[in-house]
Amino acid sequence: MIIDRHIGLYTDLYELTMAQGFYLMGQGEKTAVFDYFFRKSPFGGSFAVFAGLDDLLELIENFRYDSEDIEYLRKIGFKEDFLNYLKNFKFTGDIYSVAEGEVVFPYEPLFRVHAPLIEAQILETIVLNILNFETLIATKAARMKIASKGKMVIDFGLRRAQGFGGIHASKAAVIGGAETTSNVYSSMLFGLTPAGTMAHSWIQSFDSEYEAFKTFADIYQDKTVLLLDTYDTLKSGILNAVKVGKYLENQGRRLLGVRLDSGDLLTLSKECRKILDENGLDYVKIVASNMLDEYRIDDLMQKGAPIDIFGVGTNLVVGRSDAALDGVYKLISIDGVPKMKISNDPEKVLLPGVKNILRYYDENGLFKKDLVVLEEKLKEQGEAEEILLKPVLSSGKRIHTRKPVKSIVEYAKSRIEKLPDSLKNIYKPQVYNVSVCNSVLNLRNSMIKSLSGGFDESTFNS
Amino acid sequence: MIIDRHIGLYTDLYELTMAQGFYLMGQGEKTAVFDYFFRKSPFGGSFAVFAGLDDLLELIENFRYDSEDIEYLRKIGFKEDFLNYLKNFKFTGDIYSVAEGEVVFPYEPLFRVHAPLIEAQILETIVLNILNFETLIATKAARMKIASKGKMVIDFGLRRAQGFGGIHASKAAVIGGAETTSNVYSSMLFGLTPAGTMAHSWIQSFDSEYEAFKTFADIYQDKTVLLLDTYDTLKSGILNAVKVGKYLENQGRRLLGVRLDSGDLLTLSKECRKILDENGLDYVKIVASNMLDEYRIDDLMQKGAPIDIFGVGTNLVVGRSDAALDGVYKLISIDGVPKMKISNDPEKVLLPGVKNILRYYDENGLFKKDLVVLEEKLKEQGEAEEILLKPVLSSGKRIHTRKPVKSIVEYAKSRIEKLPDSLKNIYKPQVYNVSVCNSVLNLRNSMIKSLSGGFDESTFNS
Numbered sequence: 001m002i003i004d005r006h007i008g009l010y011t012d013l014y015e016l017t018m019a020q021g022f023y024l025m026g027q028g029e030k031t032a033v034f035d036y037f038f039r040k041s042p043f044g045g046s047f048a049v050f051a052g053l054d055d056l057l058e059l060i061e062n063f064r065y066d067s068e069d070i071e072y073l074r075k076i077g078f079k080e081d082f083l084n085y086l087k088n089f090k091f092t093g094d095i096y097s098v099a100e101g102e103v104v105f106p107y108e109p110l111f112r113v114h115a116p117l118i119e120a121q122i123l124e125t126i127v128l129n130i131l132n133f134e135t136l137i138a139t140k141a142a143r144m145k146i147a148s149k150g151k152m153v154i155d156f157g158l159r160r161a162q163g164f165g166g167i168h169a170s171k172a173a174v175i176g177g178a179e180t181t182s183n184v185y186s187s188m189l190f191g192l193t194p195a196g197t198m199a200h201s202w203i204q205s206f207d208s209e210y211e212a213f214k215t216f217a218d219i220y221q222d223k224t225v226l227l228l229d230t231y232d233t234l235k236s237g238i239l240n241a242v243k244v245g246k247y248l249e250n251q252g253r254r255l256l257g258v259r260l261d262s263g264d265l266l267t268l269s270k271e272c273r274k275i276l277d278e279n280g281l282d283y284v285k286i287v288a289s290n291m292l293d294e295y296r297i298d299d300l301m302q303k304g305a306p307i308d309i310f311g312v313g314t315n316l317v318v319g320r321s322d323a324a325l326d327g328v329y330k331l332i333s334i335d336g337v338p339k340m341k342i343s344n345d346p347e348k349v350l351l352p353g354v355k356n357i358l359r360y361y362d363e364n365g366l367f368k369k370d371l372v373v374l375e376e377k378l379k380e381q382g383e384a385e386e387i388l389l390k391p392v393l394s395s396g397k398r399i400h401t402r403k404p405v406k407s408i409v410e411y412a413k414s415r416i417e418k419l420p421d422s423l424k425n426i427y428k429p430q431v432y433n434v435s436v437c438n439s440v441l442n443l444r445n446s447m448i449k450s451l452s453g454g455f456d457e458s459t460f461n462s
Numbered sequence: 463m464i465i466d467r468h469i470g471l472y473t474d475l476y477e478l479t480m481a482q483g484f485y486l487m488g489q490g491e492k493t494a495v496f497d498y499f500f501r502k503s504p505f506g507g508s509f510a511v512f513a514g515l516d517d518l519l520e521l522i523e524n525f526r527y528d529s530e531d532i533e534y535l536r537k538i539g540f541k542e543d544f545l546n547y548l549k550n551f552k553f554t555g556d557i558y559s560v561a562e563g564e565v566v567f568p569y570e571p572l573f574r575v576h577a578p579l580i581e582a583q584i585l586e587t588i589v590l591n592i593l594n595f596e597t598l599i600a601t602k603a604a605r606m607k608i609a610s611k612g613k614m615v616i617d618f619g620l621r622r623a624q625g626f627g628g629i630h631a632s633k634a635a636v637i638g639g640a641e642t643t644s645n646v647y648s649s650m651l652f653g654l655t656p657a658g659t660m661a662h663s664w665i666q667s668f669d670s671e672y673e674a675f676k677t678f679a680d681i682y683q684d685k686t687v688l689l690l691d692t693y694d695t696l697k698s699g700i701l702n703a704v705k706v707g708k709y710l711e712n713q714g715r716r717l718l719g720v721r722l723d724s725g726d727l728l729t730l731s732k733e734c735r736k737i738l739d740e741n742g743l744d745y746v747k748i749v750a751s752n753m754l755d756e757y758r759i760d761d762l763m764q765k766g767a768p769i770d771i772f773g774v775g776t777n778l779v780v781g782r783s784d785a786a787l788d789g790v791y792k793l794i795s796i797d798g799v800p801k802m803k804i805s806n807d808p809e810k811v812l813l814p815g816v817k818n819i820l821r822y823y824d825e826n827g828l829f830k831k832d833l834v835v836l837e838e839k840l841k842e843q844g845e846a847e848e849i850l851l852k853p854v855l856s857s858g859k860r861i862h863t864r865k866p867v868k869s870i871v872e873y874a875k876s877r878i879e880k881l882p883d884s885l886k887n888i889y890k891p892q893v894y895n896v897s898v899c900n901s902v903l904n905l906r907n908s909m910i911k912s913l914s915g916g917f918d919e920s921t922f923n924s
Binding site: 006007009010011012013014015016017018020021022024025027030032034069072073076117121124125128129130132133134156158159160161162163164165166167168169182183184185187188189193194195196197198199200201202204205215216219220230231232314318319320321322323324325326329330331334339340341342 | 473474476486496538579592618627645656660661677782785792804
């Protein structure tokens with residue numbers, strides 16, 4: 001991640017306005033608990049792949065206000081007492097979270113902050129910004145990987161990413177199931193091996209397509225992947241690729257692949273496969289790109305397209321068409337007293353209290369159901385296979401160092417494999433069984449009854 | 463912008479792979495020209511608002527490779543000669559662009575790079591990443607502003623932005639028509655005045671809603687905007703707001719506004735307006751938020767909702783539902799020889815040659831049509847009101863210093879005002895007349911005939 005020294009300002013104004021209010025009222029030190037959760041799985045799926053945790057923890061550890069920030073906040077009207085507080089701001093609380101790469105479901109508490117109210121409040125925007133986005137993209141990648149039936153999926157999306165959102169997008173795509181990315185920056189930052197082929201401009205800059213291909217092969221040898229559609233895929237591109245494949249064979253080398261980037265990918269991939277095979281180039285891989293998503297990939301695979309690698313851009317890195325996850329960060333308790341926002345909209349009613357998630361398996365070792373339970377009642381649920389929320393940050397310090405992305409990738413893969421097929425369906429998945437234990441529901445019901453909103457008619461005209 | 467020292471790596475691997483190829487072949491110094499353009503206006507509209515130019519030029523001026531970058535590129539297989547070249551990389555070319563904030567249309571060349579091939583190629587990803595995204599968001603904001611019929615639109619979207627894409631999103635939203643943003647970071651960076659209200663957590667952290675409101679008013683006085691829906695908007699929120707409004711009046715102050723964040727915004731805004739007015743609080747503004755977009759805003763305005771300010775989040779900052787602009791960066795000439803990618807897909811065929819855009823006005827001073835013309839034929843088109851592409855960077859150096867965002871905002875506003883209403887329609891706009899002059903079309907036709915792709919059957923089996 002770019003840890004910019006102004007990261008403390010990467011927040012909505014109202015977080016700071018409220019923080020100042022809490023500070024001036026002397027209630028900033030009350031212990032608050034906030035839950036992060038989302039209400040609807042993205043893309044009409046049943047699940048999401050939780051991502052962004054390590055990036056977020058790094059940002060939280062580095063959340064500070066330097067003298068330039070303080071000067072700016074003074075200029076826009078913040079008060080000296082509060083600015084003095086911010087000068088020494090650092091997060092001192094505890095955080096519990098599900099693992100990065102975990103398969104998660106709507107309404108489950110995924111990330112829980114226990115901290116002085118003012119600190120927990122100030123974190124809100126960055127928590128939502130990072131977890132919402134990385135979870136969205138990891139989930140999109142997982143859906144594409146499922147559709148590809150085990151073929152490779154590679155992120156080529158940086159050019160269409162939402163500005164510097166591309167930094168997160170490429171990494172989250174890999175966590176969710178993309179084998180790698182074309183994004184060199186994220187590859188360096190997160191220890192990935194970047195991938196790529198060539199653009200039309202390479203071919204256009206030579207006098208002929210063959211010369212462009214051969215030159216590339218001379219330089220990149222066994223790593224050569226040739227783009228076929230600059231002039232005409234079947235009448236020119238694949239024929240020149242075969243020539244270069246033979247040319248490489250004469251040197252004891254092998255052409256790695258050809259790339260289709262326009263037209264009817266089903267027909268073209270079949271034709272190209274046939275031409276390659278007829279010329280003894282059955283080892284040459286076919287890469288396909290051009291506005292792919294999980295539905296296009298699924299369609300191509302169902303129809304037997306001989307595509308080995310899907311290069312996915314726009315639809316992956318911006319999480320089209322959802323483009324955002326609706327995750328929220330809600331206050332659930334202050335100084336041990338449960339809190340809850342009421343809403344006329346039933347789906348917006350919260351689950352109050354400090355909670356954890358228990359996960360149960362079926363007889364095949366697949367996920368069967370989750371149970372949301374009050375943390376204090378955890379021990380009464382003996383039979384659960386797993387407790388999903390674990391401490392990740394204690395008194396402001398990370399409990400574990402940052403994990404290599406490759407280990408998060410492995411974890412996510414192992415978890416997605418434990419999802420029953422009916423839940424992995426990219427069209428109409430079943431709904432996963434997430435139950436809420438009675439202790440939470442009873443607490444909620446008693447709170448709904450007691451919360452009137454505090455409007456007292458007798459004082460209205462005072 | 464965050465100018466990260468690794469910005470040279472914020473690119474697709476293939477840009478560097480091709481650059482190395484050009485370098486090793488000794489053709490990196492050939493002069494290339496690349497055009498940036500998009501093929502389809504986003505959101506089904508007729509136009510886009512061009513944004514991102516200043517950010518992009520700043521990144522281009524700072525595009526470098528430091529020793530750590532070089533070490534990383536060595537590790538992933540780049541060759542020493544090329545790495546030595548990259549050590550001294552800096553962009554030395556010329557760039558022409560339409561103004562930031564310009565109203566632009568599909569297929570128009572908006573940003574043109576003249577540079578040694580290797581330099582122009584290396585810039586591709588960052589050009590697309592920045593211009594595609596900022597243009598998308600500025601356009602979305604313009605549509606919302608049009609729908610609001612002059613009411614205020616404020617960006618509240620950072621929590622749902624695509625990671626650090628939020629930096630660009632907030633600024634682009636303001637360029638397109640949002641009055642301001644809740645994003646403090648972007649406000650500092652771009653000289654904006656951030657805005658915000660309060661969250662439900664503020665209210666929940668007090669024993670009663672009234673106490674929460676009154677405390678906020680004590681601190682923020684004339685800047686107080688109260689969030690009404692924590693418990694019940696009509697039975698509690700608005701009534702407590704009236705009390706606080708009266709409380710402020712007793713101190714010679716005025717409550718600034720109330721915010722509706724759930725439920726039926728039409729009914730609630732009418733009811734709240736009525737209650738406020740009946741209590742002499744006719745000056746209190748009504749802010750509405752909750753998953754708004756241009757269609758919801760239009761619907762509310764059509765039905766007479768008395769909303770003064772629209773707080774827009776997710777749909778604005780991620781440009782939902784498009785989420786990406788399909789802009790491309792295409793080679794159009796090398797060493798003065800026009801180049802063109804052929805495609806079986808007619809909409810993918812390029813306009814070759816070094817081009818500019820002329821804009822013509824109708825008798826009411828509104829935009830009438832644009833003409834894409836070869837730069838060398840510009841002088842033959844005497845009657846045009848405006849030439850849209852102008853030099854912005856010469857021999858790697860900015861021609862003008864970075865503009866204050868406020869001046870870009872003013873320019874965009876003045877240009878959107880010159881769009882005929884039929885083109886501003888958010889549902890089914892007319893198509894703007896963009897003509898391509900015969901010199902470009904003739905060049906294209908002659909090139910299509912001459913480009914065979916270079917596959918020569920006689921050498922196939924050699």
